[in-house]
Amino acid sequence: MHDEQAQLAADQEFAAAVAGGAPFDYDDTAVVPDLPPPGAPVMVVRPVRLPSDLDAAVKDLAARQGVTPSALIRGWVEAAVDDTTDPVTELRRSLDAAQRAANELTADRHRDAA
Template identity: 50%
Template structure:
């Protein structure tokens, strides 16, 4: 694995005089919120994240987004193709898994 110094040396060896700054936003800024949960809720969030194949922050963000959405709202939603494929794969896997 290269060290930080190796990475800095590699950057120094390049001619950056023709470089252009990309100022287009790639996604909205995210703000970190810290919450305290009782052990049973924290365990539920972790279990749900494992079931969905994601991490706890994605589960919590989804719950907050649903709670903040007005009733009856039918906005168009954009989903990354990889996220859609993962969700479909997980749904199919759960549907064909033998009952335990």
């Protein structure tokens, strides 16, 4: 956490210096990351505007299910697009969700008992 705060402070100091007109050098010798191999799945960023209360509800639901909001929304989109959902896959998803809910209830009971 301290490293993140130090990096954030350094980034903010750099941004302020550049915004103030300070020169900076571009390192064209830096290593360029490799592209994914041919045929690898490509993820596309699709911005979606949500009211803040709906966004908070999505984040809360995702946290309760133990997934990221992106993974939760991606699952919803996949389910809506895929009309031929395999019943076994759907059952596994339901069982996973039930297990996460049971784990959350168990954790809540332990917190309440403490």
